[in-house]
Structure formats: structure tokens, C-alpha cells
Amino acid sequence: MTQKKETPTPEHKAIEAEDGEVIGVEESDPGEITLVEGDAVEGLNASTVRMTHSSAGTIKAADVQMQQSGTQAIHAGHVDMRQSGAQLLEAERVAMHQSGAVNLRAERVSVKDSGALFIAGGQITGEQIRSRVLVGQAVQAGRVQTGLLFAQRVDGSVETLLDGRGALTLGVALGLALGLLSLARALLVRRNQ
16 A cells, blocks of 8 residues: 555646556656555656555656665666665665665665676775676775776775776787687698698
8 A cells, every 4th residue: 555645636647556546646846756565656757756565667756765676767866775676776876775786877876785787886885795797986895796896996805706907817818819729720721721
């Protein structure tokens, strides 16, 4: 059930859950929308969105708060996720606690026991950050596990498959190996003629 119920007027558009229940009203300057206990919506556009045990398609808001919820895309000023997930997350500031994302881009990222396949941010802080690719100007964390790390400054414990220097070294080594194989093949072809 939803906490906020409004009856739409002709100037307003009703936002309904899958069961047809009105869960909010979209106005020219929408205020706060709250989704709870199984509510599901395609898209939301409001100044504040609060979600608990619910799902949404695309969210555009200044402030998004999620508790055990999921969404396809979020475009927001500030996002606070707790045990939640998103496919695409773009915001000025993101706070994640036991949450996950596929693609996370934000100026400031604060993470605790969370991760994303791709994290890009200006300042990334936290504890127990997991990602496949982490790109940031400054990374400060108790523990980071990532496949590939690109950062100007790193403070904390980092486990990485490749960092910037490692990727460069690997690229040079692979280039040399492929060049030598190509040369050997050319010599064998010439010899067999």
C-alpha cells in the first residue's frame, strides 16, 4: 500500500501502480512521491521519491531514497540506496549501503558493502567497494576490490587485477608478443615458398 494517495484533478496526471491504484500525482512541479510494499511504476518525475519494497522504470528527481527496491534508471541530485539495486545511476551524490548497480556515475560516491560493474566519480569513499572498473579522481576506502582501477589518488587497501600501469605493461607485452608471432609467421611463409 502507498503512504500518499491523492485524487488527480484535470490539471494533474495520475501516477498509478500496476493494480491501477493511484500512488501519486504528477504536476508541473511535482512534490514527493512515496512507493511502498510492492508498488511498481514505469516512470517517476518528482522533487523527492521514496521507495520501500517497490520498483520503478526511470526516476528523475532531486532526491531519491530507496530501501529494498529496484529501478532501471535514476537521474538525480542525491540518491540514498539501502539494500537496493539500479541498472543505471547518474547523480551528483550517491550513498549506497548493501546495494548494487550496473553503471554508476556521480561526482561524490559513498559506498558501504556495495558494488557496481562500472563506477565513475570524482570523489569515491567507503568500505568494501566492489567493481569491475573503477574510475575516479580520488578513491579513499577501507577495502576496494576491482578488476581495473584508474584514479589520480588512492588511499586505502586496494585489490586490483590491473591498475593504469599494469594495463599499460600488459598492452606493451601483448603488442610485442603479437608482433613477434607475426614476424615468425612471415618468416615461415617466406621459407616455404
